[in-house]
Amino acid sequence: MKSTDSSGAVLSANSRLRMAYRVFKGAFFFGRKGLIIWDSWEMWVMQIVITPIAQIGFFAFLSIYLNYPSSVTQYIVIGNAIQSMSFSAVFAVANITSQDKWQGTLPSTMVTPANRVALFIGRAWFQVLLSALIAAAGLVYAAGLFGVSFASADFAGVAVVVLLTSVAMISFGLLISAVGLYMRTALIVANIFLFVTLLLSGVNFPVSALPGWLQPVSWTIPLTYGTEAIRMAIAGSSLSALLPVLGEEALDGLIVMAIGYFLFTGFESLSRKTGRFEEY
Amino acid sequence: MGSLDDLTPGKRTEGLLGHKGQVIKACVVLTAKLFFADPQWIIPSIIAPFIFTLVAFFLFGGQAASGSFLLYLVLGSGLMGMWGTTIYGSSNSIGFDRWNGTMEATLAAPIPLSWIALGRVLFNTFEGVINALFILAIGLVWFQVGFSLVSPGLFLLASVSTFLSLSAFGLLMCTVILLSRKGGFITNSMEIPVYIATGTMFPVSILPLAALPFAFLLAPTWGIEAIRLSALPGYVGLVTNYWTDMAILAVETVAYLALAFVLFKRVEAYAKRNGTLEEY
Amino acid sequence: MSTPRPDPNHAVEVRGLTREYTTRSFFGGVTKVTKALDGIDFTVTKGELFGLIGPNGAGKTTTIKILTTLLTQTAGEAYILGLDVRKDLYEIRRRIGIVFGGERGLYNRVSALDNLHYFSDLYGVDPTVARSRIPELLKAVGLADRADERVEKYSRGMKQRLHIAKALIHDPELLFLDEPTIGLDPGGARDIRNMIRDMKKQGKTILLTTHYMFEAEELCQRVAVISKGKIVALDTPAELKKGVRDIAVIELRTYGATADYVDRLKQLPNVVRVVAELDSEVQTIRVQTPLGADLLSQVVSALPPDAKIIDRTIKEPTLEDAYLRLVEE
Numbered sequence A: 001m002k003s004t005d006s007s008g009a010v011l012s013a014n015s016r017l018r019m020a021y022r023v024f025k026g027a028f029f030f031g032r033k034g035l036i037i038w039d040s041w042e043m044w045v046m047q048i049v050i051t052p053i054a055q056i057g058f059f060a061f062l063s064i065y066l067n068y069p070s071s072v073t074q075y076i077v078i079g080n081a082i083q084s085m086s087f088s089a090v091f092a093v094a095n096i097t098s099q100d101k102w103q104g105t106l107p108s109t110m111v112t113p114a115n116r117v118a119l120f121i122g123r124a125w126f127q128v129l130l131s132a133l134i135a136a137a138g139l140v141y142a143a144g145l146f147g148v149s150f151a152s153a154d155f156a157g158v159a160v161v162v163l164l165t166s167v168a169m170i171s172f173g174l175l176i177s178a179v180g181l182y183m184r185t186a187l188i189v190a191n192i193f194l195f196v197t198l199l200l201s202g203v204n205f206p207v208s209a210l211p212g213w214l215q216p217v218s219w220t221i222p223l224t225y226g227t228e229a230i231r232m233a234i235a236g237s238s239l240s241a242l243l244p245v246l247g248e249e250a251l252d253g254l255i256v257m258a259i260g261y262f263l264f265t266g267f268e269s270l271s272r273k274t275g276r277f278e279e280y
Numbered sequence B: 001m002g003s004l005d006d007l008t009p010g011k012r013t014e015g016l017l018g019h020k021g022q023v024i025k026a027c028v029v030l031t032a033k034l035f036f037a038d039p040q041w042i043i044p045s046i047i048a049p050f051i052f053t054l055v056a057f058f059l060f061g062g063q064a065a066s067g068s069f070l071l072y073l074v075l076g077s078g079l080m081g082m083w084g085t086t087i088y089g090s091s092n093s094i095g096f097d098r099w100n101g102t103m104e105a106t107l108a109a110p111i112p113l114s115w116i117a118l119g120r121v122l123f124n125t126f127e128g129v130i131n132a133l134f135i136l137a138i139g140l141v142w143f144q145v146g147f148s149l150v151s152p153g154l155f156l157l158a159s160v161s162t163f164l165s166l167s168a169f170g171l172l173m174c175t176v177i178l179l180s181r182k183g184g185f186i187t188n189s190m191e192i193p194v195y196i197a198t199g200t201m202f203p204v205s206i207l208p209l210a211a212l213p214f215a216f217l218l219a220p221t222w223g224i225e226a227i228r229l230s231a232l233p234g235y236v237g238l239v240t241n242y243w244t245d246m247a248i249l250a251v252e253t254v255a256y257l258a259l260a261f262v263l264f265k266r267v268e269a270y271a272k273r274n275g276t277l278e279e280y
Numbered sequence C: 001m002s003t004p005r006p007d008p009n010h011a012v013e014v015r016g017l018t019r020e021y022t023t024r025s026f027f028g029g030v031t032k033v034t035k036a037l038d039g040i041d042f043t044v045t046k047g048e049l050f051g052l053i054g055p056n057g058a059g060k061t062t063t064i065k066i067l068t069t070l071l072t073q074t075a076g077e078a079y080i081l082g083l084d085v086r087k088d089l090y091e092i093r094r095r096i097g098i099v100f101g102g103e104r105g106l107y108n109r110v111s112a113l114d115n116l117h118y119f120s121d122l123y124g125v126d127p128t129v130a131r132s133r134i135p136e137l138l139k140a141v142g143l144a145d146r147a148d149e150r151v152e153k154y155s156r157g158m159k160q161r162l163h164i165a166k167a168l169i170h171d172p173e174l175l176f177l178d179e180p181t182i183g184l185d186p187g188g189a190r191d192i193r194n195m196i197r198d199m200k201k202q203g204k205t206i207l208l209t210t211h212y213m214f215e216a217e218e219l220c221q222r223v224a225v226i227s228k229g230k231i232v233a234l235d236t237p238a239e240l241k242k243g244v245r246d247i248a249v250i251e252l253r254t255y256g257a258t259a260d261y262v263d264r265l266k267q268l269p270n271v272v273r274v275v276a277e278l279d280s281e282v283q284t285i286r287v288q289t290p291l292g293a294d295l296l297s298q299v300v301s302a303l304p305p306d307a308k309i310i311d312r313t314i315k316e317p318t319l320e321d322a323y324l325r326l327v328e329e
Helices: A013-033 A041-065 A070-083 A086-103 A106-110 A116-144 A155-182 A186-200 A212-218 A222-235 A239-274 B016-037 B039-065 B067-100 B103-107 B113-141 B152-180 B183-197 B209-217 B219-231 B242-274 C060-067 C089-095 C112-122 C127-140 C156-168 C186-201 C213-219 C237-242 C259-267 C292-301 C319-328
Strands: C010-024 C031-045 C049-053 C075-080 C096-100 C174-178 C205-210 C222-227 C230-235 C248-255 C273-277 C282-289 C308-315
Touching: A041 A070, A041 A086, A041 A116, A041 B039, A041 B183, A070 A116, A070 A155, A070 A222, A086 A116, A086 A155, A086 A186, A116 A155, A155 A186, A155 A222, A155 A239, A186 A212, A186 B039, A222 A239, B016 B113, B016 C112, B039 B067, B039 B113, B067 B103, B067 B113, B067 B152, B067 B183, B067 B219, B103 B113, B103 C096, B113 B152, B113 B242, B152 B183, B152 B219, B152 B242, B183 B209, B219 B242, C010 C060, C010 C205, C031 C060, C031 C075, C031 C205, C031 C230, C049 C060, C049 C213, C060 C075, C060 C174, C060 C205, C089 C096, C096 C156, C112 C127, C112 C156, C127 C156, C156 C174, C156 C186, C186 C205, C186 C213, C205 C213, C213 C319, C222 C237, C222 C319, C230 C237, C230 C319, C237 C319, C248 C292, C259 C273, C259 C282, C273 C319, C282 C292, C282 C319, C292 C308
Parallel strands: C049 C205, C049 C222, C096 C174, C174 C205
Antiparallel strands: C010 C031, C010 C075, C222 C230, C248 C282, C248 C308, C273 C282
């Protein structure tokens, strides 16, 4: 990923745009190739088949053991089905920054004067599709293996919820990448975050069951809106009925992305000062 | 710079078992030092089980109020944590040397690889004990679990036996991972399924019939049964007899060990044929 | 035919050693066999400092791996201290020490002391002996005052000295040093060479592989030159140099010389070989020629106008010149 006009010359808006596009294009392909965790078919099987089924199964069996009515079990199954995208959305995106560090490509990426948003969106597109695919697979297992009924579901609504949640969760992944730029590795933070969503995002029980002081934290995570919206869509709410919660999710996603961007640029100048790009 | 004159002449540790014991001890110590040198250890050992416990606590809801249920939950989370560190730790126990660049130095040692791995796996399983104790502490302090055991002596025996069976399983995993070259896939795919199949959070009797053979072949399933029988008043288990569970646990653990040592011979033969275990 | 028993005075005895690597294509159909070692023979007597030199991929590492019991040969015999590398591997491993070149082979996140304690246990050193031997070794390699520091903070040279201490921990009779000075600065490399001389003085047998010919010339009693899996010469450095008695070397130090100039030199009549190091600001160019000083005027006149000669000397051929002739023929 080389930018040819990195000289200090003042660039016209047009050439800035062209440069951003070039960076985006480079990053676009990097996004597909750069993730070593996806380089073998076993990893696909693991992420799309084994892990979602196992995770849904674990919590579903637990609710069966606790003699909960099937409505509760279904609640849990749907929550975990959509949560299973978190690995690809958050962990894998955070992993990009770590890999840049490992491969020593981070400084060369950072000095490109082009638009960093373009760079990261370019890298994240693949994760958006993948996360949506994993969540969709999770819903298929929910229906096929765990008896969740989609009889009254609004499929357009389901599709919109899944895609929007993927995009919004990736913005969370980018936020964590930004933190990872300054810390030794983003992976620790990302890993902790994965577990935290199980607790805070209405995956296994409603947010209202959490202590009151913890509930506002839940609503900073886009997934929390996603779990609510997906249950509504499966129960038959139309797209227009979903709009309020989807609007909140989109807003949350944008705020998270904005924070991520500012952290990113802030940490970048901090990193330049302290020379921490390649530390580890 | 000093000179190499006047060094104390080398002398071998006497007796064959003396050397083996020395290797196991050295590997436990080194693994412990490496473990504490890397801050990532808090994820599988503290954070993940802590959050799982919290999720389970909320899921148990009102039922958690009754004392033995809470103890059940804490025991289950602790066992899950031990399982997690066994699975991840054992795959790393020799695999670590691959990316650390010490594989040749390890293979060149005058001792079969299985003894080196055994020492490392023992510590990896012990990490799980640290983590189980941590969860117990959360249970005692935060949730005020009454820690009154049916039979403390039998509980201790069952816990130590389960610890050993997890180590034996970890050793077996280590060979499978070295031979298959798909470490990441195997460990990530196994984690939640073994939580389910060994009945960490709910008895295996609620699983579909098809899953039971796997459950019965996993030695820790029997260890967990024995632990519950010796800890929880009125617990109705699978075979409902502590000593039957312990006998099956012992037989399966020995079988794991025997199989692991046979497979280690194959690992070493592979390494000698190719001059390395490094080619992934 | 029964194989003759190994000579007890030989630390290393190698007969017809062959190693093939078979690579199969994905569908198992086509197999490709590459010979990394093609029937080599050599012996190292006890107490000798023996060098194994050759270009990358010539078979040096394969040889070392077989002799240190890390790899099995496909044919031939190898005996270490009279023991068969295929059968007595654990006994052999207890009696040999290995220094791998480069950064590999240490646990960087723990201290030097931790590393030495670990490896001394792995090699079955009696713990009471280890307690005195480890600090002595750390002192001998000049790491005593930083023994508690994490190895990741060490310089390349310090790591390499720790490697030496690690290889000596169990007091081995025979040492394999695989490119021990690779990547070290001149001072660090000199320290290592002094340690190698020290080890030799103590009666250790040493098998050394190196890229640096002056190092082999300076240290080794005998040198085997290995090329394309075969030993093409085996003798003392002095005898090997006789192979290039017919030539002299014009050594130039230049400023501004380019690859073009080197190519032009190669075209000159009576030039046997040109070896150039062009990477640094001052270039070193060695021209091998039977004419000696008589070629000098042509060498100078071929120089491009913007380049300068800093100095020029006519030298006796070195082991390097002999080596280059051997591996290129």
